[in-house]
Amino acid sequence: MDRPVDGTPPGSGLQDRPSAPDLHGPDADPLLGGRRALSAAKNELRICWIDGRIAPIEQAVVRADDSAYSEGRGCYTTARIVAGRARWIDRHAARLSRSASQLGLGDLEEDRVRTAIRELASKAFGDGDGIVRMQASRDGDGIVHLVGVPRRLGDEPDQWSAILVDLPHTGGGLARGLKVSSRLTMALAGDAAREAGVEEALLLDGNGWLVEGSRSNILVVADADTLVTPPLSLGAVAGLARTLVLERVPSIVERAVSAEELRSAKEIIAVNALRGARPITKLDGKPIGDGAAGAWSKRLSEVLEAD
Amino acid sequence: MDRPVDGTPPGSGLQDRPSAPDLHGPDADPLLGGRRALSAAKNELRICWIDGRIAPIEQAVVRADDSAYSEGRGCYTTARIVAGRARWIDRHAARLSRSASQLGLGDLEEDRVRTAIRELASKAFGDGDGIVRMQASRDGDGIVHLVGVPRRLGDEPDQWSAILVDLPHTGGGLARGLKVSSRLTMALAGDAAREAGVEEALLLDGNGWLVEGSRSNILVVADADTLVTPPLSLGAVAGLARTLVLERVPSIVERAVSAEELRSAKEIIAVNALRGARPITKLDGKPIGDGAAGAWSKRLSEVLEAD
Numbered sequence: 050m051d052r053p054v055d056g057t058p059p060g061s062g063l064q065d066r067p068s069a070p071d072l073h074g075p076d077a078d079p080l081l082g083g084r085r086a087l088s089a090a091k092n093e094l095r096i097c098w099i100d101g102r103i104a105p106i107e108q109a110v111v112r113a114d115d116s117a118y119s120e121g122r123g124c125y126t127t128a129r130i131v132a133g134r135a136r137w138i139d140r141h142a143a144r145l146s147r148s149a150s151q152l153g154l155g156d157l158e159e160d161r162v163r164t165a166i167r168e169l170a171s172k173a174f175g176d177g178d179g180i181v182r183m184q185a186s187r188d189g190d191g192i193v194h195l196v197g198v199p200r201r202l203g204d205e206p207d208q209w210s211a212i213l214v215d216l217p218h219t220g221g222g223l224a225r226g227l228k229v230s231s232r233l234t235m236a237l238a239g240d241a242a243r244e245a246g247v248e249e250a251l252l253l254d255g256n257g258w259l260v261e262g263s264r265s266n267i268l269v270v271a272d273a274d275t276l277v278t279p280p281l282s283l284g285a286v287a288g289l290a291r292t293l294v295l296e297r298v299p300s301i302v303e304r305a306v307s308a309e310e311l312r313s314a315k316e317i318i319a320v321n322a323l324r325g326a327r328p329i330t331k332l333d334g335k336p337i338g339d340g341a342a343g344a345w346s347k348r349l350s351e352v353l354e355a356d
Numbered sequence: 357m358d359r360p361v362d363g364t365p366p367g368s369g370l371q372d373r374p375s376a377p378d379l380h381g382p383d384a385d386p387l388l389g390g391r392r393a394l395s396a397a398k399n400e401l402r403i404c405w406i407d408g409r410i411a412p413i414e415q416a417v418v419r420a421d422d423s424a425y426s427e428g429r430g431c432y433t434t435a436r437i438v439a440g441r442a443r444w445i446d447r448h449a450a451r452l453s454r455s456a457s458q459l460g461l462g463d464l465e466e467d468r469v470r471t472a473i474r475e476l477a478s479k480a481f482g483d484g485d486g487i488v489r490m491q492a493s494r495d496g497d498g499i500v501h502l503v504g505v506p507r508r509l510g511d512e513p514d515q516w517s518a519i520l521v522d523l524p525h526t527g528g529g530l531a532r533g534l535k536v537s538s539r540l541t542m543a544l545a546g547d548a549a550r551e552a553g554v555e556e557a558l559l560l561d562g563n564g565w566l567v568e569g570s571r572s573n574i575l576v577v578a579d580a581d582t583l584v585t586p587p588l589s590l591g592a593v594a595g596l597a598r599t600l601v602l603e604r605v606p607s608i609v610e611r612a613v614s615a616e617e618l619r620s621a622k623e624i625i626a627v628n629a630l631r632g633a634r635p636i637t638k639l640d641g642k643p644i645g646d647g648a649a650g651a652w653s654k655r656l657s658e659v660l661e662a663d
Binding site (some may be wrong): 097098106107108109111112114115116117118119120121122123125152153157182184186189190196197198209214216217218219222223224229230231232233234235236237238240255336 | 388404406411413414415416417418419420421422423424425426427428429430432459460489491493499503504505521523524525526529532533535536538539540541542543545547562632
């Protein structure tokens with residue numbers, strides 16, 4: 050592999066770094082404490098897809114002993130539907146199938162995932178646009194189930210504002226890089242973003258390194274116009290858009306990024322399979338670079354719109 | 357508070373510690389990779405409880421947009437039922453209600469939880485013994501649901517064997533100390549224990565500090581017969597049994613415990629609300645102390661059986 054990987058290796062060279070804040074004391078309650086969770090995804094379409102049939106969203110479709118429900122042992126993917134067709138459907142299907150195996154859920158054939166995405170997209174959007182979220186889990190008898198929920202893409206600004214949630218990303222743990230339903234920390238970070246009225250919340254790990262956003266992978270234009278992104282070893286999801294830009298832009302460097310570097314970046318770019326590349330032009334209320342979309346965000350947008 | 361808290365503060369003094377292993381590389385696959393998840397809890401009773409009614413376990417009771425199912429935003433508790441009555445029912449109800457609020461789920465009255473536990477215990481066990489697991493989450497319309505699953509206590513040896521899963525505990529993240537359904541790492545660690553044929557898997561954090569077991573809090577008898585347990589700031593669940601022994605044994609010290617200290621401990625004791633205190637007399641196949649239950653494990657058992 051000829052991709053440059055340099056910079057401070059995570060887990061070493063941290064001697065000068067302050068210790069992580071005590072997040073567990075009675076006074077440390079930055080996100081929680083009786084506030085109402087804010088809804089990320091409206092279910093305005095009011096349907097779901099369960100093992101081949103469409104059901105009203107109000108109808109129960111998941112068992113009480115479902116693995117995603119009871120222990121967060123589920124994996125999911127969110128596909129963008131454009132003119133009735135799912136972008137990167139083969140990649141979505143391959144990743145979901147592989148993740149199901151890695152989580153010990155059992156076999157999930159890629160073709161079953163493709164069929165599911167197509168059926169739900171067709172029912173929900175016809176030849177139109179939208180988003181389909183498919184999740185796999187298994188019940189207490191070991192049967193793998195696939196459940197889909199469609200939603201509208203919704204309006205968002207072309208340029209994002211973000212906050213830095215200075216709280217520990219929980220890392221990948223044993224589920225390295227997988228897109229798992231066990232994602233409470235990401236959900237709470239998403240709450241914080243919505244409460245702050247911004248589009249994204251970025252998370253650091255306990256050592257102060259950037260990991261990812263609550264719903265995107267992050268790239269940063271650091272010194273000398275080098276585009277860098279945190280390595281997956283720090284715990285980020287191996288997002289499809291991240292994988293695609295790494296494949297298509299060989300000069301991207303994977304290395305650890307500190308909060309200081311993030312704040313002084315020329316550009317910060319969020320990528321995911323739903324939105325492509327979005328410049329984060331404001332972080333914690335302060336402009337990033339000159340406060341406008343930069344050259345790299347335009348380049349990555351083009352790269353992700355190429356197919 | 358007069359409880360002694362000493363020892364190396366987590367997050368500092370780690371200069372000599374080796375960096376965490378790269379868990380994300382293609383060759384690092386200690387737990388995952390196509391193995392079948394092993395079932396922790398048999399659903400031999402084949403029923404569940406959902407918002408006041410009993411349903412067969414095969415029947416779907418949870419919506420596709422349920423917060424625990426889709427993003428791990430759920431909290432739960434597992435109560436021991438003895439002769440038809442739930443031990444520590446008020447503590448279970450108070451913790452579950454408080455957790456629901458802290459996760460932003462909404463209001464969950466303690467009395468609703470008590471009623472749920474009693475109804476399900478009565479239906480499942482009559483005047484007998486067992487376990488009731490109650491989980492709270494909310495649907496996409498914001499309604500808080502309560503779902504219970506009963507199971508038998510099952511046979512386990514009085515003394516436990518354990519393995520040390522030398523992989524990062526994901527910490528508490530934003531959900532400090534809460535017993536949340538977003539617990540994939542714990543589930544995978546439980547798989548590893550069952551696969552190794554032992555009763556428990558202990559987890560270290562990325563810096564090498566003991567956090568907790570996959571289903572218990574851990575106490576260690578270190579030098580000079582001091583009983584120590586990791587502080588919640590390292591990410592452990594604030595288990596009911598842990599809380600009880602801390603209340604009832606004021607000499608217990610909360611401080612960080614390294615893997616080395618764990619291996620050379622005189623005693624290791626696992627506590628949870630279902631099993632009380634269990635001596636871990638073998639770790640990674642090697643005896644702890646003299647390989648028999650020690651004085652502190654007996655003392656903690658008595659302490660937890662006192663009511």
